[in-house]
Structures are given as structure tokens and as C-alpha cells.
Amino acid sequence: xxxxxxxxxxxxxxxxxxxLQRDGHSVTIYDPLLxxxxxxxxxxxxxxxxxxxxxxxxxxxxxxxSWITDPDSPLWIDWRYLPRALPWLAKFIAAGxxxxxxxxxxxxxxxxxxxxxxxRTLLGVDARSLLHVSGQLYLxxxxxxxxxxxxGRELRSALGVRSEILSPDAIRQLEPSLGxxxxxxxYLPDSGHCSNPHRLVATIAEDIARNGGHFIxxxxxxxxxxxxxxxxxxxxAGRMPCDMVVIAAGVWxxxxxxxxxxxxxxxxxxxxxxxxxxPETAPKRPLYPLAAKIMMTPMxxxxxxxxxxxxxxLDAPMNERRAATLGTIAKRYIPGTTGEPISVWMGHRPTTPxxxxxxxxxxxxxxxxxxxxxxxxxxxxxxxTGLLVSDLVAGRKPTIDPxxxxxxxx
Numbered sequence: 001x002x003x004x005x006x007x008x009x010x011x012x013x014x015x016x017x018x019x020l021q022r023d024g025h026s027v028t029i030y031d032p033l034l035x036x037x038x039x040x041x042x043x044x045x046x047x048x049x050x051x052x053x054x055x056x057x058x059x060x061x062x063x064x065x066s067w068i069t070d071p072d073s074p075l076w077i078d079w080r081y082l083p084r085a086l087p088w089l090a091k092f093i094a095a096g097x098x099x100x101x102x103x104x105x106x107x108x109x110x111x112x113x114x115x116x117x118x119x120r121t122l123l124g125v126d127a128r129s130l131l132h133v134s135g136q137l138y139l140x141x142x143x144x145x146x147x148x149x150x151x152g153r154e155l156r157s158a159l160g161v162r163s164e165i166l167s168p169d170a171i172r173q174l175e176p177s178l179g180x181x182x183x184x185x186x187y188l189p190d191s192g193h194c195s196n197p198h199r200l201v202a203t204i205a206e207d208i209a210r211n212g213g214h215f216i217x218x219x220x221x222x223x224x225x226x227x228x229x230x231x232x233x234x235x236x237a238g239r240m241p242c243d244m245v246v247i248a249a250g251v252w253x254x255x256x257x258x259x260x261x262x263x264x265x266x267x268x269x270x271x272x273x274x275x276x277x278x279p280e281t282a283p284k285r286p287l288y289p290l291a292a293k294i295m296m297t298p299m300x301x302x303x304x305x306x307x308x309x310x311x312x313x314l315d316a317p318m319n320e321r322r323a324a325t326l327g328t329i330a331k332r333y334i335p336g337t338t339g340e341p342i343s344v345w346m347g348h349r350p351t352t353p354x355x356x357x358x359x360x361x362x363x364x365x366x367x368x369x370x371x372x373x374x375x376x377x378x379x380x381x382x383x384x385t386g387l388l389v390s391d392l393v394a395g396r397k398p399t400i401d402p403x404x405x406x407x408x409x410x
């Protein structure tokens with residue numbers, strides 16, 4: 001069995017490591033942060049097998065003006081970063097063309113449909129306290145807003161996602177925490193959430209360590225090659241020999257892949273969350289008001305409001321205004337929400353132009369596996385990604401077709 005280096009201790013990296021370890025491999029995970037303290041720490045907690053709609057859809061160009069001119073828009077681009085972002089944005093807009101949408105949605109469905117099942121395999125008894133098939137509500141403030149989301153409903157229906165249209169009365173009966181703002185909702189009964197994403201990653205990591213896996217607090221900088229194969233990872237803690245590498249370093253994966261000659265369009269969609277005290281009438285499930293593009297999720301330590309997407313690069317500081325807006329929006333939708341934020345967070349979501357991750361072998365080096373670029377759906381797709389990577393390393397029939405996620409599609 002192989003000595004495998006996994007770069008990245010987020011949900012993707014630990015899921016890959018756990019499944020590879022179950023196949024008998026020796027695994028070592030490299031990350032300057034503790035498991036789950038990066039992007040995985042701050043996500044919305046959504047686990048939605050029905051999350052199949054990509055970020056870029058037909059008509060996206062009509063919305064482009066607001067991306068720069070309106071700093072409160074769900075997707076905002078810092079004009080100072082725009083020249084660097086333009087090549088990625090061009091591919092992003094092209095990915096939203098009608099002929100491509102159905103294939104992207106199908107690939108997202110395959111990656112997400114068994115997410116709960118594979119996480120239960122990794123978590124064991126801890127799954128009961130972390131995973132909740134509570135359903136999700138997609139919320140619309142008007143009939144016009146509901147009609148605007150026709151594409152999303154059509155894609156979910158075509159792919160067999162169970163859903164139910166709710167009236168205002170049915171919304172209030174199902175979710176009494178909400179105020180009377182919504183004209184319609186879509187209820188997705190097979191979706192749900194994780195009540196503590198950081199604890200989920202830490203729990204999987206603890207199991208890996210108990211079974212002999214190693215975690216090294218170090219940043220991967222480069223690779224040493226022998227006969228066109230990686231034989232060591234070069235870190236800021238020294239040279240680390242290995243037989244195989246899995247690159248699962250989130251948005252920083254682009255730089256590492258570049259050291260191996262790969263040019264992959266990956267951009268940070270900077271996301272925010274605020275944690276508010278749980279209202280007396282607490283939500284029972286994730287709530288997604290589509291106009292605001294935020295998700296409000298009940299967590300172990302409060303109500304998490306996560307969302308917005310910001311393109312401003314890796315070095316720009318947190319945008320305090322966008323973070324504060326999340327709490328204001330939540331209080332408008334859930335009248336019982338009061339108090340100051342318990343915490344505020346910003347993280348880098350690694351996003352490809354077509355909303356599909358990169359999963360599979362490097363075309364240049366047989367012993368390098370790529371597993372990154374999940375964007376806003378890393379928690380949803382993490383467990384299946386780990387299983388798929390282990391299948392590909394083992395050479396067995398993969399749990400899903402890896403072709404849509406290949407690096408070469410760009």
C-alpha cells in the first residue's frame with residue numbers, strides 16, 4: 001500500500017484521507033491550520049442532495065452591471081481586482097450558456113445525491129448528532145420571484161429531486177420562525193444540514209489519527225519529481241517523501257497545481273457568515289431566501305447566516321459592510337432574531353467557472369490526484385469526493401462517473 005500525502009485538512013482533504021486509509025494506505029495530511037479551521041469552518045452547513053443549479057445560468061450577463069456598481073449585491077466584484085478576474089469571469093459567463101446547464105446539473109446531482117450516506121460511513125455514531133435530514137425551504141417573496149426561478153425547479157424535477165410547493169399558510173405551519181413575507185416556497189424533504197461543520201471535519205480527522213494517520217502543521221510549497229512522478233512534498237517544515245499526492249488545498253490548490261504545470265481557472269468566491277443568538281422560536285431547517293442569496297441554518301451554537309459572494313482576491317481584508325448586512329437581512333426574515341453577532345467570519349470558497357470541482361488524476365503525473373474547486377458546495381460534495389478519489393487510486397469501478405470533473409475540460 002502507498003504512503004499518500006494529502007494537502008489540505010478541510011472537509012475534502014479529510015474525506016479523501018479517511019477513505020484512502022480504509023483501503024489500507026498510510027496517510028499524512030499537511031495544512032498550516034488544524035482540521036476544519038479553513039473554509040470548512042464557516043460554511044452554511046447545508047447538505048442538499050438537490051443542490052443542482054450552477055452559479056452561472058442563462059441570462060447571467062444581464063446581472064453583470066450590479067456586480068461592480070452595487071456593493072450589496074449577492075455577487076460583488078472589487079473593481080480594483082477586476083482585471084485579474086476577467087479571464088475567469090469570461091469562462092464563468094460561457095458556462096451559463098443553455099446547452100451546458102443540463103450536463104452541469106446532472107454532474108452536481110451525482111456528486112450530491114448520496115452525501116448523507118457517505119458521511120454516515122465516515123462518522124459512525126457521531127452522525128446522529130451532526131447530520132439532520134430536516135428538509136430545506138427555498139423562499140420567494142412574490143409570485144414574480146417564484147416565476148423567475150423556473151429554471152431551478154425544472155432542473156431539480158428533471159433529475160428526480162423531490163419537492164413540494166407551499167402556500168403562505170403552509171410555510172408558516174412548517175416554519176413558524178419566519179415572518180409573513182413569503183408568497184411561495186419550495187420544500188425539499190430529502191435535504192438537510194450539519195449542525196457543526198467544524199466538528200464534522202474534526203471528528204473525521206480524529207478517527208484518521210486513531211487509525212495511524214498523521215497531521216503535520218505545515219504549508220506545501222512545491223514538489224520534488226523523479227522520472228516525472230512526485231516523490232516528495234516540499235513544505236515550510238522540510239521535505240516530506242511520499243508515493244502519491246492528493247491536492248485538496250481549496251483555493252490554494254491552483255498555485256500547487258501550477259507547480260506541476262497545470263493551468264486551472266480557480267477563483268476565490270469570498271463568502272461570509274455571522275452567528276446570531278438562536279431566537280426563541282428557532283428555525284428547524286436551513287432557510288434560503290433566493291432574493292438575498294443567503295442561507296439561515298440552525299447550528300449547535302446559534303443561528304448561522306451565510307452567503308454573498310465576493311471576488312476580491314486572496315489578500316483583500318474582510319468587507320465589514322457585507323458581513324454586517326447578513327445579520328440585518330436575517331432579522332428582517334426571522335422577526336424573533338435579536339442580539340449582536342456571536343461571531344463574524346470570512347473565507348475563500350474555491351470556485352471553478354462551471355461550478356463543478358476538479359476531481360481526478362493529473363494528466364501530467366500519474367501519482368497526483370486533484371480534489372478541489374467545490375465552491376459553495378464543498379460540504380455537500382465532500383464525502384462523495386473522498387470515496388471517488390479512493391476508487392480512482394484503487395483502480396476499481398468508481399462510485400460515480402469521474403468524467404465531468406476532469407481537469408482537462410478547461
